[in-house]
Amino acid sequence: MKHGFPERGQRRCDTADETKGLGREFGQALEAGDVVILDGPLGAGKTTFTQGVADGMGVNGRVTSPTFVIAREHKASAGGPALIHVDAYRLIGEGSSGDPLGELDALDLDTNLESAVVVAEWGGGLVEQIAAEYLVVTIDRETLVSEDPDSEGRIISWEIAAPM
Template sequence: MKDTVAREGRRVCEGVVDTQELGAELGAAFEAGDVVILDGPLGAGKTTFTQGVARGMQVKGRVTSPTFVIARQHASTVGGPALVHVDAYRLGDDPLGELDALDLDTDLEDAVVVAEWGEGLMEQLGGSHILITLDRETLAATEGRIISWRVVDGM
């Protein structure tokens, strides 16, 4: 991740627009080889956040949940890295092997991999990763969510 964004942070997002704006801000800072793990319960806004990431990265295509296809690839419109949006919940114990078996058009090290439900699995893809936690429970009475992020250095 480029140093234009803090390696760790937290923001209250009041709804969809704020969530997508934060996604775009962080997405503009992502670089080829970044592994981004989205953590949060069903309905927390993981796909909504990824829609913002796609806008910030300036990639092609409509971002929707990858639940039924496991992974979607979005090519850059500006010569940047592709976005590979993954539903890690449906991957087995070997996410790298299973993603490779999908025969994506790009090498993962040349892309930004954003994985919903990826904690505990997707760390295998890189030496470090960016963990983004989406919390809707704290602000349950509203449409808001608290989104925190941090770069986790590998072993």
């Protein structure tokens, strides 16, 4: 990540637009070789956040959940890094070969790190193995909904980590 972006933090986002806005800030700070792991329950806003990241990076193409294709590459429009958007759930869940590291390796993500940013939904415990350091973004949708069932809000926390 570019120097000056906080290595850890937390922000409340009350709407999907605010979630995209925070993602946009991340996208503007991300550099080729960065790996971002998005953690949060189904429907937390991981793809919404990634749409903001894509906007901040200035990549081409509509960002949708890569659930059925596992990974989508979005090329940069102005010479910046590409965005590789991964849904690792299928690598570790039902329908996987039982060898998630083998399936991850088959995506050949590590060879793209020199010219791309990898954002992985459901990637914890797996995707961090392709980088010396990575950013974990946790999206908590439950806290604000428990306070107000009509809330669209989420609390987004992030920190830089390294594999053990």
